[in-house]
Amino acid sequence: MNDIVECRAAAGSTQVLTRKDFESEQDVRWCPGCGDYALLAQVQKLLPTLGIPRENFAFVSGIGCSSRFPYYMDTYGIHSIHGRAPAIASGLKLARPELSVWVVTGDGDALAIGGNHFIHAIRRNIGLKIVLLNNRIYGLTKGQFSPTTELGEKTKTSPYGNIDPPFSAAALALGAGATFVARVLDTDLPMLQQVLARAATHPGTAFVEVLQNCIVFNDGAYSTLTDKATRDEVRLTLRHGQPLRFGKNGEHGIRLRGLKPEVVSVAGAPGVAEGEGVAESELAVHDEADAHGSLAFLLAQFAAPEFPQPLGILRAVERPAFEVMNAGIAAAAREQRGPADLASLLAGGDTWTVG
Amino acid sequence: MAAGEPPAGGEREVAALDRVVIRFVGDSGDGMQLTGSEFSRAIARAGHDFATHPDYPSEIRAPSGTLFGVSGFQIQFSSGEVFTSGDAPDVLVAMNPAALKTNLGELARGSVLLVNSGAFTAANLARAGYAKNPLEDGSLDGYRLLAVDISALNARALAGTSLSKKEVDRCKNYFALGLMLCLFGRPLEAEIADVAQRFAKNPRFAEANVLALRAGYGFAEASELFATTFEIRAASSVPGTYRSITGNHAAALGFVAASELAGTPLFLGSYPITPATDILHELAALRHFKVTTFQAEDEIAGICSAIGAAWGGSLALTTTSGPGMALKSEALGLVTMLELPLVIVNVQRAGPSTGLPTKTEQSDLLQALFGRHGECPIPVIAARSPADCFDCAIEAMRIAVTYMTPVIMLSDGGIANAAEPWRIPDVASLPRIAVHYRSDPEGFSPYARDERLARAWVPPGTPGMEHRIGGLEKDFLSGNLSHDAQNHQRMVEVRAAKVAGIARDLPPLVVDGPDSGDLLVVGWGGTWGAIAEARKQAAAAGLSVAHLHLRHLNPLPRDLDDILGRYKTVLVPELNLGQLSRLLRERTLRAVETMHKVQGRPFRVSEIRARIEELCGRQS
16 A cells, blocks of 8 residues: 655655665575464565654564564665664664664563563653564474463473463553554554554554464464454454453443453343343543553453453553653753863862872 | 879979870760761861761661670871871770770780770679779770769759750760860860751750860869870871872762763762662762762662663763672663663772671672673772872773763772862863764764773763664674674673773873882772881882882883882782782783782781781891
8 A cells, every 4th residue: 555655754865765665685485374474474564654854773583483574575674682772772772862772572582581671661661663473382492381371281391381481562562551552463454554664653662562473383373363254253452541341242341340341242232132232322442642550451461261361452552762862861851061171071070280 | 095094283294296196986876986087077177188988777776785786986197297097096985885896906015095984883894795894904904094984974964954864974075075085185166166067956055065075174274184185287188188088079079070070960860778878879969960869779779760861861870899799780781782882880898798897808800800691891990098089989980981881989888978178170271071972973983982892871862873782792783683693702892892992092001119129019999008107118118118009000001011020029919819910910911919918907007017018027
């Protein structure tokens, strides 16, 4: 659709960027059918539309299948070490706030070995776009359970079933104070494109969890979410300002009883018997901009089979970005102390003269 | 030294001394570090050369009166050159029984011993393990004991203030400082101005501390406490303007200077750790320069954020101590592969593990050289004294950007916290640091190298030169990932050759003493002062001994082998079990005498001198 746009941000430049400009010459080496391809294509499609010169994009990754991502983008990129991408990206963003800095990571990279950097980048609300490809398995090391692998799963390191309870990446991010949190399926290309576009322009940390199928080590992890026969019953698409409804005909809804969510039938929806179900007005209404974020936190923890999987933007609020505050500190210091002068700094404090 | 008995006729003597060592010791809550550093300022103002050694426990406030809670501060000052804080005190100021007990052993008989008798209570004596009060049992007869009830005199002087009893007691270190200023004939005015400045936000304390200071000084004068006061002539130092500086402060200033000299912003990513944190403190307060400080979530993020900033074109820095260095080692491998400039400061402390966090050691040399997986060469330099940290910071940054490499700068807990006079350099005389970002896409290959084997620095944001770098082995030219066998060998060898080639850039080594002969003492880092002084003394006594100090430890200077070959014996004193000795043996295949000390303390001059005498004696 929007493959060719004028790149307005390049000063005086009439350079026209296309998705081709973002494809590097390296052969893509993910397994055929891997969900990572979908993200790569959508990012390459999005970037030319943002009005940012190509040289101002930087992709930082750690280790894992997803972390091969920067090699395939014809932008600046670092394929770094396991878990540390948010820390490297934070240093880059502080040094060069004008850059569009993206972190591409996975469930092991961001949530296990790199958990600390992940939560602290989010806590600071530094202007990084963090995209986490969650396949609920360690792929590159060939099939060990990850922090998002479900209980009971048999993997190479849990041959008798996984006893490590998984956690929700979105809930973790929200707990760390995230200002932008979204979750999308790798197969839902329109939603992926929309969410990435919102993330790209969000000031502060934008966190996007992509539920991504590992065709080799965890194939079908999300099949109930993707199969035509089951998907409508288990997906809850979030729309800002709209009641939380799901089902093929919107016949299910989420109602809050105090802090307790419940799935209800919606009166008047096709398939709901006359006189049954609750009025739509009783359903919870999604508010991505809610200052407290408690609804987002509840939604982030919805898990099958009791609840449907919320997909879309869970939270999008504005808070000052760390790099902006950092620049503010420097400006205030210059204001307060006048122009910096090395000679007077070195000669500061008590001095005495000899000879 | 002569003090104690008032001379006949009430006229006080003024004794001219060449040098003196004072040690202040007390509870960690007694303010001994403050007393010591304030006394150092007075000494600095008097134009003496000096060196200090703060020695404090790792507990912030250890239980009062305990032996392990004793905090000390030693200063040596002189009209001549001062290389160390001194072996043993000439004057010991002990604020309580525990401080007396832990320090008396190092005080020579006949020296001045000033104690706060008011702290010699039954409880404090018991806590220090004294069965009888040493002030009364005659056990201190050999010393020039001055027992002053500082607690009570201070309380009386401050009776009219609005301070609580506890607050009044906290001012007694200024009373002690007043006593010492009188003993050394230093004027009070500048010190009073300092107190006013230090406590500007708390006028009640400013006023009370000035009262305590005056009371101490006045008491010493009026009671003729000291039969003799001392006069030490100003040092005949190189002409110039001086200030007192600690190693950490000098390092911070050095990095700001490097940034200004390079015209490039400085980025520090760091996680607090003793004894390195002061560098972060100093730089965090200098945001009006082109300085960004980032207190990271951990040591790994400290170095990784610095790597990101280096990629972005900043002069990147991370500061730490041994345990943090261990955590950073994977990232050191990454930045070696990325070939980006980065300086890592390791302010060494006694290890392994948590070790003795507030005590000094130089046991991370081999870690700096080899503590990474894979063939991972990194240049290493070490500072020899507090003021030298300034020059080393600039030198480390120069190497980093010239060779596009990480550089490890070693300091240690001894020089980091110690102070000495520093001749303030003329900014125009400092070496410029040439930084070049490549912006010409014509013929660009990310890993093409210049004559020094350095690749180009191309920060993101440079049009037309987008490329990828990473920790995977890369192609010799394009930097694209490569698993080719021959290419890997070539890359490993070129990274090694690049670092080895830095030796071509190093100035010739300077030997202090005869350029050949019986004995050469080789040192590195913070042992410089003790070795220099020991050599001077031994040479004055007629021994043939030379001293070679190494700032660059990787690569080692090219003239090193030749110099070592000119002496019959080579001695290497180190605050470790012999790490440089090992490197020198491997490099030269010659015998090397080791001398080691791992007590969390610096060498005494006398220890090194004794070893020099022993080795020279063996040869004659």
